[in-house]
Amino acid sequence: MKIAIxxxxxxxxxxxxxxxxxxxxxxxxxxxPEFRGENFAGKLLPAKVTSLVNxxxxxxxxxxxxxxxxxxxxxxxxxLIPFISGSIExxxxxxxxxxxxxxxxxxxxxTRAMEWVPRAQCSRRRWRCRQQxxxxxxxxxxxxxxxxxDAKR
Amino acid sequence: xxQNEDTKNFTDLVIESIADxxxxxxxxxxxxxxxxxxxxxxxxxxxxxxxxxxxxVLRASCCETNCPLDEAMKTGNxxxxxxxxxxxxxxQKRSISISAAPIRDTGGRITGGVETFRDIGSIxxxxxxxxxxxxxxxxxxxxxxxxxxxxxxxVYAESTSTVVIEGETGTGKELFARALHNLSPRRTKxxxxxxxGALPDTLLESELFGYKAGAFTDAKRDxxxxxxxxxxxxxxxxxxxxxxxxxQVRLLRVLQERTYEPLGGIHPVKADVRxxxxxxxxxxxxxxxxxxxxxxxxxxxxxxxxxxxxRERKEDxxxxxxxxxxxxxxxxxxxxxxxxxxxxxxxxxxDFPGNVRELENIVERAFLICRAGQITQAHLPRLFxxxxxxDAEDTEHAGSxxxxxxxFLMKALKRNNWNRLKTAQELGIHKSTLFRKIKSLGLELPxxxxxx
Numbered sequence: 307m308k309i310a311i312x313x314x315x316x317x318x319x320x321x322x323x324x325x326x327x328x329x330x331x332x333x334x335x336x337x338x339p340e341f342r343g344e345n346f347a348g349k350l351l352p353a354k355v356t357s358l359v360n361x362x363x364x365x366x367x368x369x370x371x372x373x374x375x376x377x378x379x380x381x382x383x384x385x386l387i388p389f390i391s392g393s394i395e396x397x398x399x400x401x402x403x404x405x406x407x408x409x410x411x412x413x414x415x416x417t418r419a420m421e422w423v424p425r426a427q428c429s430r431r432r433w434r435c436r437q438q439x440x441x442x443x444x445x446x447x448x449x450x451x452x453x454x455x456d457a458k459r
Numbered sequence: 460x461x462q463n464e465d466t467k468n469f470t471d472l473v474i475e476s477i478a479d480x481x482x483x484x485x486x487x488x489x490x491x492x493x494x495x496x497x498x499x500x501x502x503x504x505x506x507x508x509x510x511x512x513x514x515x516v517l518r519a520s521c522c523e524t525n526c527p528l529d530e531a532m533k534t535g536n537x538x539x540x541x542x543x544x545x546x547x548x549x550x551q552k553r554s555i556s557i558s559a560a561p562i563r564d565t566g567g568r569i570t571g572g573v574e575t576f577r578d579i580g581s582i583x584x585x586x587x588x589x590x591x592x593x594x595x596x597x598x599x600x601x602x603x604x605x606x607x608x609x610x611x612x613x614v615y616a617e618s619t620s621t622v623v624i625e626g627e628t629g630t631g632k633e634l635f636a637r638a639l640h641n642l643s644p645r646r647t648k649x650x651x652x653x654x655x656g657a658l659p660d661t662l663l664e665s666e667l668f669g670y671k672a673g674a675f676t677d678a679k680r681d682x683x684x685x686x687x688x689x690x691x692x693x694x695x696x697x698x699x700x701x702x703x704x705x706x707q708v709r710l711l712r713v714l715q716e717r718t719y720e721p722l723g724g725i726h727p728v729k730a731d732v733r734x735x736x737x738x739x740x741x742x743x744x745x746x747x748x749x750x751x752x753x754x755x756x757x758x759x760x761x762x763x764x765x766x767x768x769x770r771e772r773k774e775d776x777x778x779x780x781x782x783x784x785x786x787x788x789x790x791x792x793x794x795x796x797x798x799x800x801x802x803x804x805x806x807x808x809x810d811f812p813g814n815v816r817e818l819e820n821i822v823e824r825a826f827l828i829c830r831a832g833q834i835t836q837a838h839l840p841r842l843f844x845x846x847x848x849x850d851a852e853d854t855e856h857a858g859s860x861x862x863x864x865x866x867f868l869m870k871a872l873k874r875n876n877w878n879r880l881k882t883a884q885e886l887g888i889h890k891s892t893l894f895r896k897i898k899s900l901g902l903e904l905p906x907x908x909x910x911x
Contacts (some may be wrong), residue, residue, distance in 0.1 A: 321546050322521040370518045373550035381631040391515055414511045415503035415548035422550050 307333050309401070310347055310363040311394060317391050318397055319393040323351065323375050329394060330361055335401075351375050355382055367397060367406070370413060373422060380424040388423060390404035476843065477888060480555075480578075483562060484528065485571040488512045500578050502548030509776070514846050519557070520544045527559040528572045535561055535569065540831075542794045545695045554579045556794075565861045599632050602772035602877045607766060608635075616642035616764050618761065621714060623699075623759045624737040626766030629816030632737040633695060634889050635764060640693040648692030664706055670722035685717055686730050699759070700740035700751060707752045714806040717788060734759070757815065769818065783822040784834070791826060798834045804838050815875030865900045868893075877904055 309332075311318055312325030319325035332340040334420060344361065353379040358366060367384040374420035379386050387406060390397055391413045398428075400406040474481055480497035482490050493508040493516070500806060501508070503516055514522035520543045527538040537560040545553050545781050555576045562571040600606065615622060616639045624632045640650040658666055669684030678886065685694060702710070713719045714734060718727035745751035769775065780798050789796055798806075802825075811817050825838040868882075875881040879897070883890040897904070 320514045320522050321518045323546060323552070324523075324544070326524070368548050369515075371550070372546050372552050376550060387871070393707035413515050415501070415516075418502060418548045419550065 307314055307364045308362055309365045309395070310358055310361065311315075311379060311400075312313075312369070316393050316395070318367065318369050318392060318394065319383055320369045322366075322371040322388075323354075325441060328357070328361075331398065339398075341347060351378060355379055358382065358384055362438070370419070374411045376423050386423065390417040399408070465567045466662075478577075480576045481573065482508070482513060482516070482569055483573045484513050485570075486532075490516055491571065497576070498545065500553070500576065502543070517574075517576075518546045519555070521557070525558050528574050532569055532572045533560040537561075540794065540796070548782055597629060598638060599778055600772065600775050601778055602767065602775055604767050605772060605775070605895050609768075613639055613642050615639055615764070618642070618762065619733055620761040621733070621759050622735045622762040622764060623742065624732050624735065624764045624766065625742065626737070626739065626764075627768045627812075627814055628766060629811075630766040630815030632739075632766060633697065635737045635766065636693070636695040636737060640695075640733075643693070643733070645733060647719060649689050650695065651689035652697060653685050653696045653697040656701040660703040660706060663702065664709065665722050667706075668709070668719050668721050671724045673723060675722070681721075684719075684721060686713065686732055687721075687728070689732045695737060696734065696736045699736035700737060700738040700742055700745055705750065706799045708754050711752065711755045711758060714755070756843055769814045773807050775905070777803055779818055780806065780822060783819050784826075787823060787826045793826065794831065795826060796833045799836070802834055802836045802839055807837060812838065861900060864896075866900060868896060868900065869902060872902075872904065 308330060310324040311331070312327045313319050313327050313329045314325065326345070326432065328344040328346035330342040330344060332342075342369075344357070346357070351372070351374055356377065358379065359382050363384055365387060367387045367390050368380055369389065369391060371379075376386060387401075390411050392400075392411050397411060398410060400411060408421055410435065422454065473856055474492070474494045477494065478496055480500045481492070481494045482497050485491055489510055490508050490513050493505045495505075497508070498505055500519070501516060505527055510515045513528065514526075520680040521541065523780065529540050531538050537558065539558045540555045542554060543557055546552055556579050557574060557576045559572055559574045561569045562573055564570045598605070598609070600609070612635075622636075624635050627634050636652070637650060640646060646751075653667065654896060655663060665682070665684065667684050669682050669687055670678050672678055672680050679796060697709075709719070713730055716727075717730050719730055720727050742751055742756055742760070746753045746756045769779075777798075784795055784797060787793065806818070806821070813820070822834070824840055825834045829835070829838040833883045871882050872879065873885060875885060879893055880890050886893070896902075
């Protein structure tokens, strides 16, 4: 499985649309993950999505992004996990352990933003954005497979 | 203590009521305050923004590469009106203008920063709306006469009749021709523009109608002409008033019979092409002077569009200036805020012999000189000032001075019986200086008495 993360230095880039670098992580069972950096700068949005498709990306983990980029990504068959914030290391670790839905990785405004992100292939929708829940008493730890019983689909 | 509390409440009230988005951060980049306008622009609630890093909240294109707040806090100097893009919580890309300044404690130490930002996307939307209302294809105008033309263009476009567009140079004749084509059922077919004045007559003929192999030396292969290239579409013949009588005849045949013969060809070729001709000359006057065939004129003049010069629609100058500024801002990645009222008033006094093209050039030139803020009168060209009358008085004054000098010299020469040596001695100047003066002033001396 190939994961792509638009990055800035050691963090997930705040906005995928404006990111200059793309980190590609190839995760295969029984093998250590392989990391590769790609240029993501100066491209128009369709070209960015075409790059993702050409790199055979399965999952895009990113910070904020525009509607057109979200729509093009999802409709290209790429699983989208948007509005993630944090260091690359922490985010990848949380993704592998199914804890990326934790409050500490969520960007502010996530609840409202999830209303417009296309439903298909968007993992975050399956996890739901639990900022309010988290604010009222602890974060959520959901699995990547989206198998929580009350998940909204 | 109570007074401090009151002051704080008052400050909070003021900050909340300001239309610009405002937030403050500490040295840890965490948002410490976030006003109502900031919530509206970013789409993020104050409760969600407080305590988060400002980049997560603002989500601007400059956050990670060229942060104005970082610059202001590092240098201690404010950053003013930097235009950047942000992605709001609704996933919409917006243009905002950011200003940033450091916050200092009583000892002058920087303890954080304040960023104010304004949504200029809404200004751009208004501009777009204005543009839509006062635009037809790529032509902008608020002028009544032009608006009438905009209303008629779709009607003209539906027809296949030939069109003559008359207008001074730089009024946008080709824009009108393109608009007619783009609004017509032929829009999916080619639009071919030919400047008839730019080519010699023989070349223009082969350019328009093409040639067959062997038609002349070096014609080794068939070459399709512009009429063939425009098949099914529109051909725009600019500067039609400049074509020769011989070519006028050939063009008349195309319009009458809808056929033409390529050079060296023996069979006529059918032409399904709409002809739009344009000229900056008065075609009717050329007909009267027998320089343009009357039969061709009447064939062409089925639909006639007269584009008024810019001096007759000066109300368009602010709209056009604004349009060019917006365009050059995008093309040159600049952030010129517009044109000052004085500069605009100055432009309004000018007659623009070069019409819209000249205005565009003036704005482009002003962009070279004006690095930021507004285009002022100082950024407008000197030539313009001359034409606008700024230095006209000086020129007139200089002219009258020369007249006085010429009259003075003529009197002195006459007094000395046209003897230039004596005249020079009387005036206390060298004779060669006098000769130079006589030459430069163009003084005519009596031929018989030039010696001396």
